[in-house]
Amino acid sequence: MSSIRIKAKDRKGLVDVKCLMKHNMETGLRKDKSGKKIPEHWIQDVTAEANGKVVFAAAFNTSISKDPYLAFAYAGAKGDTLKISWKDNTGATDSAETKVK
């Protein structure tokens, strides 16, 4: 299952998008039980595309909370295919798609 949950709703031509990405967002400052630093591990880039066109893009620092939440709104319509993808500092990626309601 994708790590990304998307809710996208058309409100009179403006699509409200809310998404939650499951990710630990390790700051690199935390220590584990043995006192060793947990290496930083965080989502750096998030891109949202509607029908293949980029409608929003963000870059994160480690100061974005665990399981990052992002909300924005773009000019679109019900039925749009909305794809959201992320890439973290280890190079891992994930994406999810939904139809705008």
Added chain:
Amino acid sequence: MKKIIRNVAFGVIGLSVAAASVAGPEEDRQAFRKFYENRFPQVQPFGDFQNGVYSILPAAREQWEAIEEFPPYELSIERGEQIYNKTFANGKSLKDCFGEDGAVREKYPHWDKSRGMVVTMELAINECLEANGEKPLKYKKGAIADVSSYMSYNSRGQILNVEIPSDDPRALAAYEMGKEQFYTKRGQLNFACADCHMHTAGMMYRADTTSPALGHATSWPVFRSKWQEMGTLHRRFAGCHTNIRANPYKAQGEEYRNLEYFVSYMSNGLEFNGPAARK
């Protein structure tokens, strides 16, 4: 450490209330509810008490509502749904115990006359697993909280209607034990549940405002920002006890089940609205 001991005051505080009484549970509940209505007249409608401390703290409520836009417990509900629908080795599943969608929150906690004990939803989940040859889950967090999230979510809107059957004196005794737990001071800090969450509810303890106990049992399990994960009501009970430097009881042991029985009964009439997000 001696100084700390000396500073522990054993004085009886909160004596604005009358002396011991032998009122029955229903009288208790009405007095309990009236207490909070008088203390927090701004909580309108009454049902808003189910939202815990956010019913009395507008500034915190705004942040909570922002969290609720996409609450972290949704992931827990999804995980819970998977566990709920998973087929056991014997071909059955949790559905065989709790129905197609597990919307049975309103049945718990209840008095089980045949066994002479209070049965909570988490206990029932584990008993279902064990009856079907599956391994029981740990009670405070993880999978049990996920299953409970899923079942609670599907039960949202059900009304608390905990009964204390009058034909079984043991049920009343369990209620009384929970009640005593609630009002008794414990731990080195010498606090009763009622001290923080009733007589001084809404006041600051260090950096925090205490929540009204009315509505405490409605919204579990909870994703706590402090935990950064889900936890059950009994996990929170244990956390509170540890905070006041009292050794906590065992999750799903008799003490906490009876305490849940009491606080749930006190919240009768409110809605089940779990799972929830809390500080």
Added chain:
Amino acid sequence: MALGLAMVAPVAFAGSGTTAEHIEAATAAYKQVAKETGYQWTVSVVAIKAAKKALEAGDDKLARKLAHDAMDLVEATRTQAKLESETWKMRVPK
């Protein structure tokens, strides 16, 4: 309950006996109060553990002091239990 403690307490407070015995007395008192009243303070356990650790480290004076602290905490726990057996009822709203 009071009788049981009366038997244990003097060991710790009389100044006689080894430190190990004092720690043992505090531990026994803790367990007894827990069993009889259900009241247990986390800090008592912390003090007992610290006393044992100090003794193992060879610091008899500190270990003895911690054992006495633990006994004080257990005493306070017992007092709390005694008081609360009745006073809790006064917190119930009418």
Added chain:
Amino acid sequence: MDRRGVLKVAGAVTAAATALVALPRVAFAAYSEKAFKQKAGADALQNAFGANATTPSDQVKLKAPDIAENGAVVPVEVQTDMEAESIAILIKENPSPLAITAEIPAGTKALVKTRCRMGKTTQVTAVVKSGGKLYTASKEVKVTIGGCGG
């Protein structure tokens, strides 16, 4: 989750950027270590937006709590009616202040909502890039530690 996956995303981003050539004002910015690892907000802005002169503006709407419920999860919202190219959030007292930058292509509302970590009481600044200039709104968020909940 392998390297090929990374390349795929990188490819998609490039393709998308190419498709937006008709909108020259959208400079497609991915994560930049130079901006996000800076210790000072002004340096971070310089590296993220090529400018660090800021003008406070009441057209920049920043929503953040006066007192954070929990410093690990503080809801922050930035919005403006200006024509915005990008939006950023700076958290002054964090080890590296720049928390997020967002690109706002034409047709997308100048709005970002997220949740941030704040280690201690701090000034939070919303930055909106509009017409090549930076406009800001700031407020203090109190972060308390200790208590039954925190």
